[in-house]
Amino acid sequence: MTSTASPTETTLKPALVRRNLPGTKLEDAYQFPHISLDKYESAFALQEYLQSLIRTDKENIDLLVELPPGHEEEAWQYEHLRQLCLELNYLVVQLEAECNRQSCPEMKADEWMYLCAAHQSPTNCCAIDYIVHTLDGATTLLNSQKYFPSRISIPESSLKHYQSIARRLYRIFAHAWFHHREVFEAFENENLLYARFLKLSDRYGLVAKNLLIIPRSNDIDNDSRDNIPSSEVSELT
Template identity: 55%
Template sequence: MDSTLAVQQYIQQLIRKDPSAIDDILTPPDSQDEGVWKYEHLRQFCMELNAIAVRLQAECNAETCSQMTATEQWIFLCAAHKTPKECPAIDYTRHTLDGAACLLNSYKYFPSRVSIKESSVGKLGSVCRRVYRIFSHAYFHHRSVLMKSSPKPTYASVSPFS
């Protein structure tokens, strides 16, 4: 796919067709650049995770979730600060999604959506790890909000992509 938005549109078309067909959604077409495929999936995941984050605000706040945790085992530090530090979960969520949007829309790292340099593809793993922490927090601490998000599961609520 060699037009600017072709991969994004193709992924969104597959999601609309059947959001539970994860294998189909995650399998790239023949000859599709793997870096572009990962990049576009991460963009889609972040877009859908933003909608979940908005719904989380009803019960996830500095008082109820003073730290970003998924399980009781880990406390995640927010990388949006000069020196990584603890943030309330909802602030971590906002900071992380803002940072992901800035990076994924950065002309410096992603000047084209048709081909992506290997050095830029390497940045996707870090973003992926951070945004999945948001999903994990929602799953372990606010599952009812996550499950009420949509009558049909959203891509972000069922995707194993990482």
């Protein structure tokens, strides 16, 4: 008898082949099991880990947002922001059915009106344009080699962009909540994306509390918000 190990023991690492092969049907895609972060052998480990968590248990918001041990908080927030942009595109698809230049000629949420920052100077884009421009702008910024040359270590000078990105993404939720409630609720029931956003914002201080204008469920009886807009047009870009 020889002591040579069987090739199947030595060469196959099925858990590491975490790719949808060409020709995979949609319902069969991503059917690999969730594994702990240290098992990933990829330059995009944090992203893959986050996406796997979402697929596995998107209702576990606390776990989704919790910083994985041994990783930089800034890199984790970065992956979350990228992921939010990706998933917000699905909300936009739903909004496009009823949000257009006629229904929403300005980007508003409740009494607030927002100017689009995706132009040479702040511009009064209609809501759906604002939303698309904002998502494109955030995605472009997060993919910028200049500001985010590495996904593992984020330059300190780039961190200031997190808050401006989050503040603008928040307005997409706010517009949907105030002006397209049914769309918002159907999407949120399915995806819990706003719940994740809010937890992320609270955990990492992304959006100032006084700019969070969607009432929280525990605010409905006891409105503790401190941002009562005093004029039609408030801050803006």
